[in-house]
Amino acid sequence: MTSQGDIGDFIERARRRLAETGPERLAGQDLSERLRALVAEIDATVLPRNLIYALQDGLSCTLTVASRRLMRISVSSPEGHQVIEAEPGTGREEELLVMAEALAGLAAIEEPLILVRHALAEEMAADDVGQAVGDLQAFCAAHDWFAVPPDAAGEAGAEAPMAASSGAVHWCEIDTQGVVLATGGTPDLTGDALVALARERAGWPRDLGQLAGDDCVVLVQGDGARAVALHLAEGRTRVTVGDDLSIDAMLAVARDGGAK
Amino acid sequence: MTLKKVLHAGLDALPECRTIAYVDMPSGLVLASASLTPVRQEALDKLAVAAATLLESPALAGMGCGAPGGARPVAMIGRGKACLFLRALSFPEHALCYMCDETALGADLHDRIARHRDAVAAAI
Numbered sequence: 107m108t109s110q111g112d113i114g115d116f117i118e119r120a121r122r123r124l125a126e127t128g129p130e131r132l133a134g135q136d137l138s139e140r141l142r143a144l145v146a147e148i149d150a151t152v153l154p155r156n157l158i159y160a161l162q163d164g165l166s167c168t169l170t171v172a173s174r175r176l177m178r179i180s181v182s183s184p185e186g187h188q189v190i191e192a193e194p195g196t197g198r199e200e201e202l203l204v205m206a207e208a209l210a211g212l213a214a215i216e217e218p219l220i221l222v223r224h225a226l227a228e229e230m231a232a233d234d235v236g237q238a239v240g241d242l243q244a245f246c247a248a249h250d251w252f253a254v255p256p257d258a259a260g261e262a263g264a265e266a267p268m269a270a271s272s273g274a275v276h277w278c279e280i281d282t283q284g285v286v287l288a289t290g291g292t293p294d295l296t297g298d299a300l301v302a303l304a305r306e307r308a309g310w311p312r313d314l315g316q317l318a319g320d321d322c323v324v325l326v327q328g329d330g331a332r333a334v335a336l337h338l339a340e341g342r343t344r345v346t347v348g349d350d351l352s353i354d355a356m357l358a359v360a361r362d363g364g365a366k
Numbered sequence: 367m368t369l370k371k372v373l374h375a376g377l378d379a380l381p382e383c384r385t386i387a388y389v390d391m392p393s394g395l396v397l398a399s400a401s402l403t404p405v406r407q408e409a410l411d412k413l414a415v416a417a418a419t420l421l422e423s424p425a426l427a428g429m430g431c432g433a434p435g436g437a438r439p440v441a442m443i444g445r446g447k448a449c450l451f452l453r454a455l456s457f458p459e460h461a462l463c464y465m466c467d468e469t470a471l472g473a474d475l476h477d478r479i480a481r482h483r484d485a486v487a488a489a490i
Contacts, residue, residue: 311416318444329432
């Protein structure tokens with residue numbers, strides 16, 4: 107049976123450990139680095155969690171994350187609590203914009219943000235799907251919010267292109283006729299090119315993707331930094347065009363949302 | 367070195383790859399293959415069809431990355447597995463196909479695959 111002495115020892119050891127390591131803080135020297143760190147934290151969160159970023163004056167911002175999806179952003183202060191959300195009745199594009207802007211606003215805070223993680227106390231609503239980390243990544247990349255600072259550009263250029271994780275990315279989802287169903291950014295592909303792709307794909311072997319297994323993505327890369335990924339879903343294709351992105355980043359954008 | 371030997375040598379040089387096949391795209395024939403474990407002919411035939419489908423795709427060629435499988439392999443990437451397709455150097459209607467783990471993908475693997483393609487061209 108645990109005694110008060112044992113509990114006291116446990117708390118004292120925890121305090122000493124925290125004093126040695128310090129609280130966890132949001133990493134990054136500038137806005138783009140901190141924004142990357144925020145998105146990476148969302149990407150790494152599978153179990154339902156509240157990620158609480160706290161300032162020193164009692165202000166905190168909570169990211170509610172589950173299954174690598176940002177479900178909600180809220181701000182707390184001594185004066186009260188407010189959820190940051192789009193106007194009722196607006197579409198998912200507007201919801202994505204509001205969430206991405208809120209993340210960017212959090213990343214823009216220059217003073218240290220202490221991170222505390224808590225398991226969610228409440229159940230998420232069944233129809234609450236939030237925003238997938240791939241959509242957030244694509245949005246930020248499309249708006250150059252992940253732009254590599256000029257002084258790091260030389261180091262990024264020295265890496266193999268597929269190791270770089272910066273760059274713009276745009277995607278569109280087309281049906282079997284080449285009609286655009288959804289977009290993220292503006293891929294520089296003409297309507298004719300998309301129709302030609304849809305028609306050609308209709309003639310591809312139905313089991314083409316089975317060689318590689320589930321959630322198949324066809325990735326084409328040229329000599330330069332440009333890459334195109336096709337997520338082969340039933341009845342639709344997500345076409346992702348990336349510039350100087352890593353393979354993992356291309357796959358994340360190509361898959362997230364394409365198989366919904 | 368024979369074609370079959372250079373494909374087997376490729377398995378040594380590319381430990382991430384489980385199967386390497388050399389195919390004739392117009393006919394869909396697998397001309398030679400090497401594999402760490404036995405592979406059914408049906409699977410090899412599908413590899414040949416996939417190579418032809420992707421490397422000969424006009425739509426993919428029109429995506430702004432140049433001819434597919436020229437400079438860099440076209441990759442078909444699933445959960446855990448990947449197939450890479452490159453056009454052969456000596457005979458452009460032939461293709462090299464590499465089956466590997468998804469986690470192996472990267473610039474280093476692609477560079478070694480390119481060197482293996484050079485070795486295949488020298489062997490034919």
